[in-house]
Amino acid sequence: MHISLPHNIIGLQLKSARSNKGWSLDTTSKNTGVSKAMLGQIERGESSPTVSKLWEIANGFALPLTYFFGELESNNVEPKKLITEKSIAVSTLFSFDPATKSEILLLTLEPAHQHISVPHSKGVIEHLIVIDGEMEYFINNQWHHLKQGEFVKFNADVEHGYRNLSAKTATFHNVIFYTGEGKKNR
Template identity: 50%
Template structure:
């Protein structure tokens, strides 16, 4: 993650944590992320994976985009959030509090898998494959989607995505928060 993105995530984490009046200990309990890791992220010393950032957002009961600072044009496209640069995320529509929706475009390298723990109760994810072949994990099984296909599922359970094709995978992820 670039220094600018590290700084943005750090700033948003500290702002949201202090806004709730939470210590690092309390935030750790809500997010399921260690106090040490949260402190490192807040100080810009560590780059969280997308999965870790989802855990933090879920713990704060906030959309993922709340930690990406998407109101700033420089952060609307975030490349390589994972250290191995196998995934990128592009915020297409930041979280809208009136509709409860945010939208991302994700790109996965060949063979990349990404898992997410359960989000808040009632969260729905809609995925639309724009290029490539993927499988998404939901309900204790994998489901296949090809270019042009879509699916909707309850994201308040563990779920995941993987590129099963021989090319780059691109898909939209539309997330609805109740």
């Protein structure tokens, strides 16, 4: 799954985050686990990171995911589609809010789509609320089923994931709370 946003917003935000920390590409690579070459390509707009790579970058900087979409100052309550592919769409409903240390995303999974996410920073908690259809979430090496109206909360500082095994599109809210110290839990 690759992220597609206009005008290389992710690259500009990555460069800004590096500048704010005073990090070179080498230091950034060491802190994020993403190669210098890939980081440079992202900054120049030559490559679009996967969601997993973007999470690695966000974790390395101890920043929320939506920072890289350039939306932290936005008070716009209209959903903004961030990621679109044939099998998944991710829209931001509310960008990271420093007061609540949270962000709210809307995800749509097409049938037969599966996404495994890298561990987020220590203390990150996700809440999934199924709006339409059915889905499964992966935590502690097991898949768990959720139907429309059902919800779950889990620590997302471990490998976790989402999948849709049904024949119908599944839509869910993902409420992410950044409650920890912002360090990787690996």
